[in-house]
Amino acid sequence: MALTLEHLMLVSIAVGLAIITGVPIGVAITQNQRAADLVLYVASVIITIPSIALFGLMIPILSVIGQGIGYLPAIIAVLLYSQLPIIRNTYTAINNVDPALREAARGIGMTPMQRLKMVEIPLAVPVIMAGVRTAVVMNIGVMAIATYIGAGGLGTYIQRGISQTDPRQLIIGAVAVSLLAIIADYALLWVQKKFTPKGMKVMG
Amino acid sequence: MLAQQMRRYLYYGMLLLIFLFGVWAERSGFLEEMLEYEEDVVYLVVEHLKLTAVSGGLAVLIGVPLGIVLSRPRFSHVAENAMQVLNIGTTVPTLALLALSMSLLGIGNSPAILGLLVATLLPIVRNTYTGLLSVPVHLKEAASGMGMLPRQMLWQVELPNALYVIMAGIRTALAINVGTAPLAFLIGGTSLGELIFTGIAVDEQAMMLAGAIPTALLAVTVDFVLGALTFVLVSKGVNPLRQRPAH
Numbered sequence: 001m002a003l004t005l006e007h008l009m010l011v012s013i014a015v016g017l018a019i020i021t022g023v024p025i026g027v028a029i030t031q032n033q034r035a036a037d038l039v040l041y042v043a044s045v046i047i048t049i050p051s052i053a054l055f056g057l058m059i060p061i062l063s064v065i066g067q068g069i070g071y072l073p074a075i076i077a078v079l080l081y082s083q084l085p086i087i088r089n090t091y092t093a094i095n096n097v098d099p100a101l102r103e104a105a106r107g108i109g110m111t112p113m114q115r116l117k118m119v120e121i122p123l124a125v126p127v128i129m130a131g132v133r134t135a136v137v138m139n140i141g142v143m144a145i146a147t148y149i150g151a152g153g154l155g156t157y158i159q160r161g162i163s164q165t166d167p168r169q170l171i172i173g174a175v176a177v178s179l180l181a182i183i184a185d186y187a188l189l190w191v192q193k194k195f196t197p198k199g200m201k202v203m204g
Numbered sequence: 205m206l207a208q209q210m211r212r213y214l215y216y217g218m219l220l221l222i223f224l225f226g227v228w229a230e231r232s233g234f235l236e237e238m239l240e241y242e243e244d245v246v247y248l249v250v251e252h253l254k255l256t257a258v259s260g261g262l263a264v265l266i267g268v269p270l271g272i273v274l275s276r277p278r279f280s281h282v283a284e285n286a287m288q289v290l291n292i293g294t295t296v297p298t299l300a301l302l303a304l305s306m307s308l309l310g311i312g313n314s315p316a317i318l319g320l321l322v323a324t325l326l327p328i329v330r331n332t333y334t335g336l337l338s339v340p341v342h343l344k345e346a347a348s349g350m351g352m353l354p355r356q357m358l359w360q361v362e363l364p365n366a367l368y369v370i371m372a373g374i375r376t377a378l379a380i381n382v383g384t385a386p387l388a389f390l391i392g393g394t395s396l397g398e399l400i401f402t403g404i405a406v407d408e409q410a411m412m413l414a415g416a417i418p419t420a421l422l423a424v425t426v427d428f429v430l431g432a433l434t435f436v437l438v439s440k441g442v443n444p445l446r447q448r449p450a451h
Contacts, residue, residue, distance in 0.1 A: 038214070048427045049420045050383030056400045056416025060409045069404070141297025145387065149404060158303045162390055167307045174300035174307075181295040 004176060007153035010146075011139050014075045018082030019132060025083075026090025026128075027116065036091060043084040051077060051142045055149045074146035081142060082135035089131030093124030126196045133188040140181045144173075154180065241414040244399060249418055251394040252385050255313070256426075259320035260381045264374060267325045271332025271370075272358070287333065294326045298384040306391040316385075316393030323384055324377040331373025335366030365442055371434040378430060382423045386415070396422070 029036035049057075058073040097120050105115040147155025157173025160166065274283045298319070305319035339362050347361040363370075389397030399415025402408075435443070 045424060048379055048383075048423050050386060050423050052386045052397060052400055053383075053416040053419035053423070056403065056412045057420065059404065059412060063409070137295050141299060144297050144299045148390075148401060155299065158299060161303065162306065165311075170303050170307050174303040177300045178296040181297055182292055185295045 003152065003154050003156055004180065007140070007143055007155075007177075007180065010071065010074060010151065010153060011078065011136060011143050014078035015082050015132065015136050015139060017075070018079050018086055018135060021079070022083050022086030022131075023090050023128060026087040027094060027121075029087070029091055030094045040084075040088060040091070043087055046080050047084045051081070051145050052148075054080070055146065059149065069150040071151050073149055074143060074151035077146070078139040078142055081139060082132075085131040085134040085138075086128065087131075089127045090124060093127035094120050096127075097123050122197050126192055129188065129192040129195055133185065133192060136188060137181050137185050140177065140184060144177045241399060241411060245396075245414055245418055248394065248396045248398055248415070249422065252382075252396045252419075252422065255316060255320065255385050255388060255393055255395055256378070256381050259317045260324055260378050262317075263321050263324035263328055263377060263381075266321075267328030267373075267377075268332050268370065270325075271329045272336065274329070274333050275336035283333065287330065290326050290330055293322075294330070298323045298380065299387055302384070302387055302391050311392035313388075313393050315391050316388035316395075319391070320381050320384055320388065324381045327377040327380070328370075328373045331376075332366070332370050335369030335373070336362055338369070339365045364439055368434065368438045368443060371430070371438065375427065375430040375434065379423060379427050382419075382426050386419055 025039065029039050054077050055073055058076060059069060062073055062076075101119055101123070102115065105119045110118065143151070143153050144155035144158065147153055147159050154173055154177045157169045157176065159173075161168070161170025161173055273279060274286055301323050302316065302319035305315045305322070309315035309318060343361055343365065344357065347357045352360065385393070385395045386397030386400055388395050389401055396415045396419045399411050400419065403410075403412025403415060
């Protein structure tokens with residue numbers, strides 16, 4: 001149970017940081033097509049790099065500041081992986097806001113900042129949440145692997161199960177991680193629906 | 205203009221960074237240490253690719269036909285349920301899949317192949333199915349109006365139109381596969397994970413990098429190759445990559 005909590009904590013800290021960084025980046029790149037292409041390209045390359053390779057690459061770099069193994073590389077990895085779904089969804093959502101709504105916002109005298117805060121972001125929230133959901137589900141899996149670089153979490157059971165050839169721990173770990181991912185998926189789907197502004201539900 | 209300049213600076217900055225990294229690697233003797241593992245790296249890359257090729261190949265061979273079968277009208281009543289199951293299946297973390305397949309088959313290459321196969325199968329089936337279903341109805345009607353048999357329609361209309369989505373599924377799947385193959389080491393498969401995990405365990409950074417860098421490069425390369433393949437294979441008219449947006 002403690003391990004489940006630890007697992008959840010790590011994923012939420014990292015994804016939380018990813019939301020704080022990713023959403024502003026996603027909003028910012030809607031202003032510039034080239035920057036958008038570049039940022040999305042870089043993010044998609046990062047996501048292609050296998051997690052264990054990313055850990056391997058980070059350990060030497062982070063050992064310089066004495067944080068080679070442990071929570072820090074795990075959180076950084078999850079943070080990086082979460083960027084693509086969050087940035088991409090923010091970007092597409094804001095780009096797809098109905099131009100008529102944008103016109104209307106300007107028509108009633110909103111400044112660009114107000115328009116962003118009161119029109120574009122609320123409309124984009126469901127899509128952004130979908131990105132967060134993808135990120136969380138993916139990173140519950142990544143965090144399980146992070147056990148091998150000393151980050152704890154539910155992967156501990158799997159690691160012990162494999163090294164002691166103990167099928168009980170192995171199955172507990174595997175099933176627990178899978179359940180956690182599935183539950184998180186459904187829970188976030190619910191949150192996503194909750195966050196959808198009332199006016200949009202009619203539109204589907 | 206500004207963006208173009210920025211891009212250029214970024215490009216040179218990257219080159220400089222890579223160069224500095226190279227200098228640092230040489231000075232600190234890292235490069236030399238890493239080259240000691242050259243033989244292992246070559247051997248493991250080949251084994252890694254074998255693992256990927258076998259499990260990924262099987263997944264394509266099973267996944268695409270399965271997706272096609274599910275998309276036929278005859279199976280429409282089971283298809284939705286099957287998709288639900290597959291959706292849940294894709295949320296299961298890959299390490300968990302490998303662990304479960306180890307508890308089923310024990311240690312070695314075959315549980316690794318099974319685990320990778322299952323992890324890879326799901327996106328392929330799902331994309332094949334959705335790709336085939338999203339073929340525009342008017343195209344199918346036109347085809348049946350021309351008197352095409354269902355089989356002809358599948359081969360000449362539906363598959364070419366859905367190919368882009370199917371290829372996207374295969375690309376995602378193989379990216380997952382190449383990325384998960386290092387973990388196969390943990391359950392006794394032979395892959396580049398050997399260098400990474402051993403390197404971590406004995407705190408030997410050169411060994412770790414000798415595993416991690418090729419793994420990362422391999423994943424990016426496979427992704428790139430499949431991207432290029434999609435560009436070539438999918439016929440011009442329905443290939444979003446080849447359509448120049450007017451702006």
